[in-house]
Amino acid sequence: VTLFELCQQIQGSAFGTALLESQYMWLIIESVHVLGLSVSVGVLFITDLYLIGRFKRYGTVAEALQSLRPWMLGGFALMFVSGGLLFWSEAATVYTSPWFRLKMLFLALAGVNALLFEARLGRKMVKWTHVARVPAAAQVAGWISLASWTAVIIFGRWVAYAHT
Amino acid sequence: MTLLSLFHAFEATSLGAFGRKSSVFFPAVEVLHLLGLTSLLGSVLVVNLKIFGMILPRQSVESVASAMKTVLWPGLVLTVGSGLLLFLTEAVKCYYNLAFWYKMALLVCAVLAQLKLYSRLQSAPTRQSQFRVAATISLLLWFGVGVAGRAIAFV
Numbered sequence: 001v002t003l004f005e006l007c008q009q010i011q012g013s014a015f016g017t018a019l020l021e022s023q024y025m026w027l028i029i030e031s032v033h034v035l036g037l038s039v040s041v042g043v044l045f046i047t048d049l050y051l052i053g054r055f056k057r058y059g060t061v062a063e064a065l066q067s068l069r070p071w072m073l074g075g076f077a078l079m080f081v082s083g084g085l086l087f088w089s090e091a092a093t094v095y096t097s098p099w100f101r102l103k104m105l106f107l108a109l110a111g112v113n114a115l116l117f118e119a120r121l122g123r124k125m126v127k128w129t130h131v132a133r134v135p136a137a138a139q140v141a142g143w144i145s146l147a148s149w150t151a152v153i154i155f156g157r158w159v160a161y162a163h164t
Numbered sequence: 165m166t167l168l169s170l171f172h173a174f175e176a177t178s179l180g181a182f183g184r185k186s187s188v189f190f191p192a193v194e195v196l197h198l199l200g201l202t203s204l205l206g207s208v209l210v211v212n213l214k215i216f217g218m219i220l221p222r223q224s225v226e227s228v229a230s231a232m233k234t235v236l237w238p239g240l241v242l243t244v245g246s247g248l249l250l251f252l253t254e255a256v257k258c259y260y261n262l263a264f265w266y267k268m269a270l271l272v273c274a275v276l277a278q279l280k281l282y283s284r285l286q287s288a289p290t291r292q293s294q295f296r297v298a299a300t301i302s303l304l305l306w307f308g309v310g311v312a313g314r315a316i317a318f319v
Contacts, residue, residue, distance in 0.1 A: 037202070
């Protein structure tokens, strides 16, 4: 089975078809995805701004990241569930979309960036009591996060436009 | 001059005509609208969560509010500016769209509530519990603006 055939089977499944044909359910899920995005990525942007030293007068990086993390993760869980449902109903349609592939690429980049940050710098965060102590690598991670999530939003919007 | 003829005039502007002719104008401006909204809602949520005492325990409400101000207002300017461009391309459609009017009314209330919240925070910073009701109202209003905005495309 190729990946495309798998996507066709996902979209063609009873649940995928029902979702695509149910006007209201699909619109509600899409709205949850779009509005939830502005909240979860919005909070993520704030943590990135702490990371790049934008809010140095308003608390440490560790404080901001630890305090905002549960809200961010909750928002992202909502994003993945609603996004997963949308994909279920359109898997084969979006599989061929170059914009969808770019979106997934930048989503992966954002994920790898976050994992590398946690693995290599996460435990050292508490020592960054002053902005001068935040290593350059952490600031770079903040910029990569800001850029890749912006790209995810841009290409995500373009997925919807490309096949209408 | 009626309101409808005014909306016809908005739609007839060269910018509106350009927006309708170009296939990338609308989605490109909508991306800006979405990025502005992301900055706006993210910072509003952080301010309001702080008012509820749920985040950043070592910072004061005023300090979180003044930090978020630098994201909140530019976010609002970007959202409203891009929203105006979107409006110019389909002003007459908006005139007949009930969700559009709900969105505008909610938007005015949300901005006024946010301004009021900020001015109260600056004048009476010590008593924070009284702001919880205001913060709840602010969140509900912004959520309403978002839902009504999405609904413009559906109704």
